Amino acid sequence: MTSTPESPPPPPTGAPVGGTPPQPAAAPPPAEAAVPAAPPPPPAQPGDPASGIAEQVAAATAPPPPQTENARLHDGVNRCPRCGSTDIQLRPATGMLVCLFCRYEWSEARVEERFGFGEGIRDLQGTIIASGAGDIDASVNDVITLKCGGCGAEVVVQTATQMSARCHWCRHMLTINEQIPNGAVPDAVLPFHLTHAQAVEKIAAFAGKRRLFAHSRFKAEFTPENVVGVYLPYMVVDANATSDVVGHGEVLTRTYTRGSGDDKKTYYDADVYWLHRRVEFAVDDLTVESSADRSNLDIAANTNNIINAILPFDTKNAVAWNANYLGGFTSEKRDQNVEAITPRVQDQLMSIARSQVEGSVAGYDRGVRWEQERLDLHGSRWVSMYLPVWLYSYYHVEGGRGMAHYIAVNARTGETMGSVPLAKGKLFLAAALIGTVLESAVIAFLVATL
């Protein structure tokens, strides 16, 4: 038997902790590999009288929810500030609105400064919901009829996918800007920055790297020019939270081998520690989908994870709502309320907490098994946004089952991700060929050395 003692574990650090397991002076409890220990006492629960009073006081003193509606605009005709034309569009290269008649350019204000969305995150208490992120009223119809301010005609807008329409009589553009409770008008919009040509280039490059094993029908029908610019609905969340995690960690104390020849085996000795970590943190602009369809990331049923993967966006640059930013693009309206999204946000905050404490247990060189966790969400602020995505969609049927494969481009950062249907038979043959070549080489080697 050979023995290789490891260096002793690092010295104790006490609290706050900093990545190395401490060695207590007192004798350890009975030696068991994993002894469950009582977690730390929980903080005041919502049902506690003291906690209830504190919450009532906080609610009474909480500031009113930010009213983000763009008061300068209304539903219907909204004119160029200089010439009065209603033909207004986004100019992606500059992120500015441009009047197609007089070429005047302007922009709405950034909501980060206008409504103070970047401030006070570490002191947030309660749930603050901006006016554009309020609950959706199921009785409000998606189809809105506008009276044209130019000629008096009635024009219909389907807000599920469009936020403007042209009057068929006088050619004025009519836009939806008032925050009706159907989820169609968010608090803010992040304008497209990448142009259609740039998106086509990125999608072609992405698919071009994946030609060899791509399905033949996908290759034959690949038309990157068909990419669509779409504003997708997201909830952007600031959070003030505390998280506790409890588990066990192990520190290697000795490595040794027993036996000889083919029976030689390696063994390890380790000290077992009970661990508790607490992290207080503030999260700025956590971005989650606010459409039920898009938030379903079941990879067996869809490729929504592709759209999720192109996050994050530079949400700090989002501007106040103006439906003219959507001209020439489609949009998908929000259909989930804060209440429905909250469990997903809490889950992500818990994951962030686990990521934050990882460095503090780095000294446990045999790893850590977290067994219990808790998130106390002290305060959160919810802002709804439309974020810009160039989306190439290909519907592929395989084994009688169809699925939309997306290639998505973040229209701000250019980050591109996609799912390309595979020619599985061809891939299998290639894998079998590689396996056969490897196996032949191995057999030749073994024969030569016997």
Place this chain on the structure above:
Amino acid sequence: MIATIAATVLYASSGGGDGGGELAFLLAGPIGGAAFYAYVYRYYRNQDKTHRFEQETIVERKAEITGDDRKVGENNGTRQRRIEGDNINNHRQRVRPIE
């Protein structure tokens, strides 16, 4: 990709660390082929990709991390390289709530 396959084959040929190397060496072909299939599948379909919000979201720690570390025993003579149920890197795996 080639490095991944080579590492997989090398690991197979070493029998995962202990003895039985020659026999495991014969698994190099099937393992290499399967690794190639899995690599290409992942490269084309990207089913493992999602937003890395843990790293890509702005997080400010309000205070230093606090906690306790108590030695509760020893785990001697184990053949496992890591603690059972190691989830230190698996931030998205939810565990039991603290009541």
